Amino acid sequence: MNIRNYLDSTYLKTDVQASLSENENIAVAQGFIQEAIDEGFKLIMIRPNRVSLAKKMIVAAQSKVLVGTVIDFPEGKSSLRKKLDEALECIQNGADDLDFVCNYEAFKAGDIDLVKEEILKGTQLGLSHNKTVKWIIEVAALNELQITQLSALIKNVIISNFEEDAFSSVFVKSSTGFYKTENNLPNGATVSSVKIMLENASPLPVKAAGGVRTYNEALQMIELGVKRIGTSGAKAIANGEETSSQY
Secondary structure, three states: OOHHHHEEEEEOOOHHHHOOOHHHHHHHHHHHHHHHHHHOOOEEEEOHHHHHHHHHHHHHOOOOOEEEEEEOOOOOOOOHHHHHHHHHHHHHOOOOEEEEEOOHHHHHOOOHHHHHHHHHHHHHHHHHOOOEEEEEOOHHHOOHHHHHHHHHHHHHHHHHHOOHHHHHHEEEEOOOOOOOOOOOOOOOOOHHHHHHHHHHHOOOOEEEEOOOOOHHHHHHHHHHOOOEEEEOOHHHHHOOOOOOOOO
16 A cells, blocks of 8 residues: 555645745745655645646646645635635636535534535536545534534435445545644544544545544545545655644
8 A cells, every 4th residue: 555645745835824934835836836746746735826836847748637625715614606716716727626615603503504515516517527525524613413414424425416436536525724723622534533534424435634644544434434534634644644733
């Protein structure tokens, strides 16, 4: 098993979050993209405004690394129209994977129809362009019952509206990595949350994002059944080291 085939190397900090100028932050993003190319990771996960840059570098290098981006990040509260417009622009700029932030607050408030519609329409858009679609449920914002219910809701929307051969292209993903928790509680994937996702999202694949900091932790997630791992410390993990990254 080549663990690099599971790793979505991730850099999603804005200029402000990184405390860098625009040019400095572009240089950091370029470094992550080049590292993904050099290391042969599955994917580079980048902000929408960096998709074109990533695609250009990957094509120039004749690399097979995929370009992923986040939609309605990090809170997922935008209108469906805005979500779809952002996703379409990313598709046009060369994105291969679209990681939508599910409107988990609407779900928690009981607006199930809104959530179902965005999952349906967002997935339709992605699959119609032969893209992989992931739905981020933000496990740190949910209790175990809510993780169960939202994972199952996404699964049910997909299996009710799409052919079986599409299921492997629609993931349930744990986290943005940007959710603010209290008392230093984990804001990314945990073994317990991932187990719940796997049990309730199947046959859809699961992506564990954030919280995986060592090779052994990544291996544990893969052994549980996870198909992708999102981390900003992909190189360290791939080389058997512990990443100091918080995502």
